[in-house]
Amino acid sequence: MALITVSNNALSAITALPASIPTGALTLIKSITASASASISFVDGTDSVVLDDTYSSYVFKFINCHPSTDSVGFGFNGSIDNGSNYNVTKTTTSFDSAHKEDDTDTGFGYGASRDLAQSTADQMFMGGGSNLGADNDQSISGTLTLFNPSSSTFVKHFVGTSNGTEYRDWSWSHHVAGYFNTTSAVNAVIFRMSSGNIDDGIIKLYGVS
Secondary structure, eight states: OEEEEEETTEEEEEEEOOTTSOOOOEEEEEEEEEEEESOEEEETTSTTOOOSTTSSEEEEEEEEEEESSSSBOEEEEEESSTTSOOOOOEEEEEEEEEEETTSSOEEEEEOTTTOOSSBOSOEEEEBTTBOBOSSTTOOEEEEEEEEOTTOSSSOEEEEEEEEEEBTTSEEEEEEEEEEEOOSSOOOEEEEEESSSOEEEEEEEEEEEO
C-alpha cells in the first residue's frame, strides 16, 4: 500500500507503508449460516476459526438474523474457556433511535434496558423495549468489532451497531459499546436469541489486518 499525494490534479505514489502498519484490510475467517439454530458460536481452533493474537481486532457481521418466534432479543456473549461457558463479566452502554413503519411515531434515547453493569448476561442488540418478530420482513443486521481479544494485560473492548425490524413494525438502530472485564483471553463468541432459535441468517467473522 502506498501513500498518495495530489499535485495539479495528478495522483502519484510517494512510498509504500511498512508492513508493520495495519492497513485495515478484512480477511474472511469463517461464515456460518443459521437454520433453526439455537445459537451460532465462533471458537478459536475449532472448525477453522481463528480468534487469537493472529489479528489485533476481529469483526463479526450478522446479516438478516431472523428469529423463530415473536418478541425476542438478539445478543452475544464471550468465553474464556473455549466455549465451555459463555459468561464473561461485562460493563456496557447502549442507545438507539427508532421510526415506526407507518410514520406515526419516532424515538431516540439511552437504552437502559440493554446496558450491563458487571453482568455475565448476554449483551443484547435488541431486547427489552425493542424486540424482533417472526414475520419474514423482520430480522436484524449489523456489525460487532472486538479489539485485542487475546490480551493478557487489558480488558477487551467491543463496539456494535445494528438495525433491526421490531415485531410491531418499527425500524430500530442500536448502538452498544463496552468491555469484557477480564485479562484472560476471550477465545470464543456466541450469538443467540433471548428465546427460541435463529431461524435464518448469516454471521461472518473477519480478521482486521
